[in-house]
Amino acid sequence: MSLRSVFLAVMVWSITSLVSATDADTNTNEQALYQQHCAECHGKQRLGAMGPALLPQNLSRLKKKFAADVIANGRVATQMPAFSGSLSSSEIEQLVSYIYSPTAMIPDWGLDEIIASRVIHHKTEDLGNVPVFSADLQNLFMVVELGDHHATVLDGDTFEPIHRFKTRFAVHGGPKYTRDGRYVFFASRDGWVSKFDMYNLKTVAEVRAGINTRNLAVSFDGRYVAVGNYLPHNLVFLDADTLMPVKILVTEGDAGITSRVSAVYTAPTRDSFIAALKDIPEVWEIPYKNKGIEKPVFEPRGIKLDDYLDDFFFNQSYSQVMGAARPLDSDGKKSKVRSGLVIDLDTGATIAELALPGMPHLGSGITWKYKDKTVLASPNLSNGQVSVIDMDNWQTIATIETDGPGFFMRSHAQNPYAWVDVFFGPNKDKMHVIDKASLKIVKTLQPAPGKTSGHVEFTKDGRYALVSIWDLEGALIIYDAHSLEEIKRLPMSKPSGKYNVYNKTHYEEGTSH
Ligand code: DHE
Numbered sequence: 001m002s003l004r005s006v007f008l009a010v011m012v013w014s015i016t017s018l019v020s021a022t023d024a025d026t027n028t029n030e031q032a033l034y035q036q037h038c039a040e041c042h043g044k045q046r047l048g049a050m051g052p053a054l055l056p057q058n059l060s061r062l063k064k065k066f067a068a069d070v071i072a073n074g075r076v077a078t079q080m081p082a083f084s085g086s087l088s089s090s091e092i093e094q095l096v097s098y099i100y101s102p103t104a105m106i107p108d109w110g111l112d113e114i115i116a117s118r119v120i121h122h123k124t125e126d127l128g129n130v131p132v133f134s135a136d137l138q139n140l141f142m143v144v145e146l147g148d149h150h151a152t153v154l155d156g157d158t159f160e161p162i163h164r165f166k167t168r169f170a171v172h173g174g175p176k177y178t179r180d181g182r183y184v185f186f187a188s189r190d191g192w193v194s195k196f197d198m199y200n201l202k203t204v205a206e207v208r209a210g211i212n213t214r215n216l217a218v219s220f221d222g223r224y225v226a227v228g229n230y231l232p233h234n235l236v237f238l239d240a241d242t243l244m245p246v247k248i249l250v251t252e253g254d255a256g257i258t259s260r261v262s263a264v265y266t267a268p269t270r271d272s273f274i275a276a277l278k279d280i281p282e283v284w285e286i287p288y289k290n291k292g293i294e295k296p297v298f299e300p301r302g303i304k305l306d307d308y309l310d311d312f313f314f315n316q317s318y319s320q321v322m323g324a325a326r327p328l329d330s331d332g333k334k335s336k337v338r339s340g341l342v343i344d345l346d347t348g349a350t351i352a353e354l355a356l357p358g359m360p361h362l363g364s365g366i367t368w369k370y371k372d373k374t375v376l377a378s379p380n381l382s383n384g385q386v387s388v389i390d391m392d393n394w395q396t397i398a399t400i401e402t403d404g405p406g407f408f409m410r411s412h413a414q415n416p417y418a419w420v421d422v423f424f425g426p427n428k429d430k431m432h433v434i435d436k437a438s439l440k441i442v443k444t445l446q447p448a449p450g451k452t453s454g455h456v457e458f459t460k461d462g463r464y465a466l467v468s469i470w471d472l473e474g475a476l477i478i479y480d481a482h483s484l485e486e487i488k489r490l491p492m493s494k495p496s497g498k499y500n501v502y503n504k505t506h507y508e509e510g511t512s513h
Contacts, residue, residue: 030098033091037083038099045105048212049190050079050170053231054099055106058212058260061279061308068096076359076424077381077407109191109211109232114245117208122197124204124241131199133162138502139460140198142175142184147472147493151175151186153201156459156500159478159488163201168192173215173263174499174512178222178240181501185225185240187216193227195243198501207243209236214261219288220268224296226286228261228275235261235275235286237298247298253280254302262310263363267318268507270345274321276312281305283312283321283343303348309341313362313376315391316509319345322354322376324362342394352394358383364408366418367391367509368436377434379406379420386420388439398439403427408455411436411510412462412503415481418510419465421454428452431467433484443484447477455495457511460502468495 035044041051052058059067071092074082083092107113131137139156149169153162168188175186175196183204186194191210196203209216210229217226218240225238235249251259259279267274267285275284282302290296309323324340340354340362354360359382367376375397376389382405388398404425411418416437422430431453433443445467447453452470458481459466465481468474469492476495478488503511 028098030094030101033087033095034098037087038095041079043190046099046103047106047190048231053212055231056100056102057233057258058230059100060257064096064100067099068092071095076405077361106231107211109208111245111248114207114209114236114248117206118243119206120204121206122200122202122204127197127200127202127204129199132201135162136460137181137198138505140181140501141457141466141498142196142501143476143492143498144171144175144186144496145493146171146496147474150493151196152492152495153198154476154490154498156464159464159490161490165196165201165203168194168206171496172213174497174504176216176218176225176266177499177501177505178218179220179505180222181505183222183240184499185216185218187213187227189213191227191229193225193238193243195240205243207238207245209238209245210234215263217264217266217273219273220266220271221289224288226264226266226273226275226288228264230260230278233258233260233279235264235273235298237288246295249286249298249300251275251277251280251284253277253282263312265312265314265513267314267345269318274312274314274345275300276310276323278308278310281308283309283323283345285345303343303345305341305343306350307341309343311361311363313365313378314513316367316374316507320351321345322362322365324354324356324360354389354394355396356380356387356389358385358405360387361407361409364512366409366411366511368411368413368418370397370436370439377409377418379409381405381407381424384422384425386434400434400439400441402432402441403430403444406432408497410456410458410465412458412481413509414462415458415465415510417442417481417484419456419467421456423452423454431456445479445484447486448475453477455497457498457500458503458508460500462510466498468492468498470494470496 043049046054072084135155141154143152152164170189191213194206209227212231214228227236237247259277262276271289272287284300313322339356342352360378365378374391384402384404386400404422404427406420407423409420418434431445435442448469455468465479467477476490
């Protein structure tokens with residue numbers, strides 16, 4: 001091992017164990033308050049953990065006054081609690097001052113550090129090419145158990161767990177499959193990308209692609225993994241075979257401002273990745289195939305917008321993207337874009353504005369055929385309603401009132417119902433079932449009274465719906481998705497989401513992509 005790689009390995013180790021390190025900042029009251037109240041979720045060094053990094057360069061769009069409000073009152077649709085009951089306004093001011101002050105310790109996280117972090121647990125040549133278990137490979141589910149940072153591979157026919165394994169801390173966003181379903185890639189909020197071999201039931205390789213990561217996307221041809229980061233401000237492209245970084249793309253706009261990446265998505269019909277940017281009013285499209293060249297150059301095409309757009313949903317052909325501005329991410333002033341926008345990805349033109357009240361969660365939107373139209377339905381993170389939009393003229397054709405704000409929505413082309421959770425408020429243990437033909441709620445389930453129920457996914461044939469009970473002593477509940485009767489209950493530790501191989505790899509209209 002060269003001196004340089006020893007140095008890098010030490011760097012990687014020290015960044016990874018920041019939780020136990022001493023902050024290089026001077027020891028102040030502000031720091032003590034931060035360590036007491038914030039460090040557990042945002043990291044001892046403010047570099048992010050379960051919560052985002054709290055550094056001046058990541059807070060540029062958030063005015064201090066508004067940050068104080070978030071600390072006092074919490075933040076909708078996140079795990080951020082309200083501290084007004086436990087902290088005085090002067091303590092809150094001190095915390096604001098602290099998180100906006102530069103920190104001495106922002107580690108470089110470039111090519112060398114990424115390469116040095118790479119861990120190969122199993123070499124491909126040492127592993128077999130046939131599954132070590134017997135099940136319909138297309139009907140497997142990966143269930144992420146956030147409670148104790150594990151994941152379970154579940155047989156979607158027998159509903160028997162096949163294998164349970166440890167993940168990295170705080171996996172966020174859907175794990176993404178290669179098209180054949182053999183490999184699945186996870187991203188953790190602290191930057192780790194893990195590659196899991198579904199045939200051999202083993203985590204084969206890992207790499208730390210960022211310090212504070214949003215999510216990842218896998219190219220349709222399975223050759224590349226794109227990772228969107230809040231810290232550093234970049235997109236990292238990895239070779240999907242080896243997890244070696246092939247390019248780091250700094251997300252810098254025309255004015256020289258760099259941006260956090262809100263999320264990165266695969267556009268399968270376009271052979272490109274699409275990135276949502278937090279701090280630059282642009283959508284980026286990055287092709288992963290360039291004509292006549294073996295290796296892509298990952299050159300971005302920036303589509304200029306009138307405002308910052310977040311939380312993307314795509315039409316089935318991926319010619320249009322719908323995005324919403326998250327009001328709470330702005331400086332609290334009225335933003336130009338209050339509702340969603342529809343952008344034509346070919347021309348770059350904004351073709352429609354969506355009249356969506358509150359905080360629509362477009363990322364969890366789904367489509368279905370309604371009469372002679374295709375409609376888009378989106379839950380709402382701040383209002384108890386589901387908006388149903390005609391995708392021809394972008395008009396809202398129905399607003400379905402629910403028992404409270406919802407996070408996730410799901411259906412399946414072969415099932416007449418769409419499910420939406422009530423994730424927040426006194427009815428967080430309820431789950432609505434909507435008839436896709438009448439746009440009416442036909443049943444409200446209460447799977448585990450008192451415990452949050454959320455996130456539904458269907459089996460590959462749309463016959464069964466799997467619901468999560470979001471609790472450390474939680475469960476996965478399987479419903480017959482036609483009779484709406486419970487079939488089975490499996491104890492699990494806060495199963496945050498579940499992902500069916502067929503539905504995900506076939507871009508099923510009723511599920512997130
Ligand atoms: Fe998520 C997906 C953003 C908070 C659980 N979440 C996503 C995606 C984005 C996103 C952009 C799509 C990525 C993908 O699947 O590749 N989430 C955000 C936020 O901006 C927000 C509101 C604030 C934040 O803290 O980042 C947020 N998300 C949460 C939570 O608090 C949840 C409930 C618990 C957690 O894990 O932190 C949560 N998000 C999820 C889940 C998915 C997800 C389970 C995958 C949904 C799917 O079915 O595809």
